Structures are given as C-alpha cells and as structure tokens.
Amino acid sequence: MSAPEARIEIAPHCSLTPRGARWFFLSICVASLSIALPISLMGFWLVLPFAGVEIALVGWALHVSMARRHQRQTIIVSEDLVAIEDVSPPNRQRVEFPRHWAQVRIRGGGSPLHPSRLTVESHGRGLEIGHFLNEQERLSLAKRLVRLIGRIAESPPLPSQDGPA
Numbered sequence: 703m704s705a706p707e708a709r710i711e712i713a714p715h716c717s718l719t720p721r722g723a724r725w726f727f728l729s730i731c732v733a734s735l736s737i738a739l740p741i742s743l744m745g746f747w748l749v750l751p752f753a754g755v756e757i758a759l760v761g762w763a764l765h766v767s768m769a770r771r772h773q774r775q776t777i778i779v780s781e782d783l784v785a786i787e788d789v790s791p792p793n794r795q796r797v798e799f800p801r802h803w804a805q806v807r808i809r810g811g812g813s814p815l816h817p818s819r820l821t822v823e824s825h826g827r828g829l830e831i832g833h834f835l836n837e838q839e840r841l842s843l844a845k846r847l848v849r850l851i852g853r854i855a856e857s858p859p860l861p862s863q864d865g866p867a
Contacts, residue, residue, distance in 0.1 A: 705780060706781070706860040706861065707778055707780040707781075708779040708850050709779075710776070710777040710843070710846070710847075711774065711775070711776045711777075712774070712843065713775070714770050714773055714834035716767070716768070716771035720768065723764055723767075723768055726764070727760065727761060727764055730760050734756055734757055735757075738750050738753035769791075770834070772790075772791045773789065774788075774789045775787065775831055776789075777822075777831065779801065779847075779850045779851060779860065780801070780860070781857075781860065782800065782801055784798070784800075784801050784804045784824075785797070785799075786831065788829070797829045799822060799823075799825075800825075801851060802856075802857050803824045803825060803854060804824045804851050805822070805824065805851075806820070806822055806847045806848050806851055807821050807822075807828075808820055808840075808841070809821065811837075817840070818837060818841075819833070820835075820840050820843060820844050820847075831843070
C-alpha cells in the first residue's frame, strides 16, 4: 500500500466549446457587418474600419478566453511534501514545499476589483494558487488546504485513501 496523499485539481470554468465559440464569433461578424455595410454604402465609409476593429477585438478576446481552458493546477499533499503543478500552455511549472514548514496564506484584496490571493509559502518562496477562481471558491480551497497542510511546524494526518479527501 502506498503512502497516503491528497490530490486537488483545479481549472477555470470554461463552458464555451470551440464549436460554440465559432458560432458566437460568426454571429457577431454577421450582426456587425449587416449594420456597417449598408451604412458605409450610404457614404459613411468610416463605419466599416471601426466595425473591422470591433470584430478583431472580439476575435482576440475570444481566442484568449478559449486558451484558458487548457490551464490546470494540481496540488498534491503527501506526508513530506506539498507539490504544486501549474500548467498554463506552453509553460509547465512544478514547485515543491516541505509540508512541515509550508503555510497557506490569503492576502486580502478588499474589493471585487482586487480579489484576494491564495498562496502556499515556505522558506521565502511562494506560489499563487487559483487566481482564476472566484472569491468563494478561493476561500473554500484555502480552508481545505489548511486542513491538509496545517500551520507552520504542524502536519495533520492525511485522510486515508479509502475515505473522502
């Protein structure tokens, strides 16, 4: 039997499929051009470049949003280590902290425009976790990590693999 470990995987919520994104973008193009083309034919030709910029910006924002669906963070808590794998293509990072000295911290943001930051830190190093989560999800994850990791110089027993994590 292997040593107990807890594994938490988090990812951004991306409900839009690539096919849905194509249909959405096509509908924006049709709507924008169905207004811009007749107006430009009436002599107001400057409307057409602005419609093109609008379509390009929507396309760029959609591309960035769709790229987020490949982002993942995996937190593995074992008897000795807290390992965090951060996959944000094309980058992949793995950071390990000694569990006994690791600490979960929430740095308050204070407003919706400045959300809190959840980090795992040890020996002057730290890594932010779940920047794509909403505030409630981030606080829930922090509570779960504190139960698994403990405070500095405290390592609570890990749940058995037979029971819930």
